[in-house]
Amino acid sequence: MSRGVLVTGGSRGIGAAIADAFRDLGDRVVALSSADADLADPDAVARVVDSAADTLGAIDVLVNNAGLVELGSFADTTYEEWQSLWRRTFDVNVFGAANMSYRVARHMVERGVRGRIVNVGSRGAFRGEPAMPAYGASKAALHSMGQSLAVSLAPHGIAVASVAPGFVATERVAHMVTDDVRAQSPFGRVAKPEEVAAAVVYLASAEAEWASGAVLDLNGASYLRT
Numbered sequence: 001m002s003r004g005v006l007v008t009g010g011s012r013g014i015g016a017a018i019a020d021a022f023r024d025l026g027d028r029v030v031a032l033s034s035a036d037a038d039l040a041d042p043d044a045v046a047r048v049v050d051s052a053a054d055t056l057g058a059i060d061v062l063v064n065n066a067g068l069v070e071l072g073s074f075a076d077t078t079y080e081e082w083q084s085l086w087r088r089t090f091d092v093n094v095f096g097a098a099n100m101s102y103r104v105a106r107h108m109v110e111r112g113v114r115g116r117i118v119n120v121g122s123r124g125a126f127r128g129e130p131a132m133p134a135y136g137a138s139k140a141a142l143h144s145m146g147q148s149l150a151v152s153l154a155p156h157g158i159a160v161a162s163v164a165p166g167f168v169a170t171e172r173v174a175h176m177v178t179d180d181v182r183a184q185s186p187f188g189r190v191a192k193p194e195e196v197a198a199a200v201v202y203l204a205s206a207e208a209e210w211a212s213g214a215v216l217d218l219n220g221a222s223y224l225r226t
Contacts, residue, residue, distance in 0.1 A: 002026050005027045005063070006049070006052045006104065007019045007022070009065040013170035014193045025201070030052040032048060060113055062104040068088060069135055070089065090138055093139065108158055115157075119160075121139045121165075125164060147160075161214045162214070164215050
């Protein structure tokens with residue numbers, strides 16, 4: 001049965017691969033880009049979710065993929081730049097995803113949809129990101145939010161899980177993918193967007209309900225959590 005799927009950050013890279021993977025299954029997809037909505041604006045989030053619900057008829061799956069990635073290490077930023085960077089990053093990566101999740105979950109509960117929410121987090125939440133500390137911290141917050149929502153939304157039949165990719169071969173981070181980065185994995189490469197998409201599709205499936213609350217590492221054994 002065709003599902004209604006809403007993907008943020010869906011115009012390129014990982015998001016585009018996720019949107020394509022759901023379309024390949026015959027699902028109806030709304031793939032949002034930054035031009036469609038400023039996820040840092042709560043009112044814009046509300047409008048875009050309502051619009052997507054009208055377009056799709058129902059939202060069965062939300063994929064929180066949109067994320068702001070900016071370099072800004074302790075050594076290279078002023079105090080003012082540091083504050084601004086952290087504020088921008090959390091406005092999109094945490095508060096934007098939280099507001100998207102709230103609005104979509106309300107939609108699901110009101111319509112009796114046994115839905116799925118999948119967050120695209122990051123290996124950086126565990127490994128640390130010294131050049132992008134705000135990004136790493138925001139992804140840790142995203143994982144934690146997903147686990148909290150997994151508990152609170154389970155009584156409504158809504159499952160929530162996250163994926164935590166390492167580096168992925170996308171245009172946005174191409175300048176960061178060096179030989180040293182590839183060597184972090186024993187496979188000697190970084191992930192393909194389609195590999196992340198495959199994991200998201202699984203976590204959004206009916207069969208993956210028992211994975212609710214999970215954070216799935218997708219880093220080619222480049223970082224092993226204990």
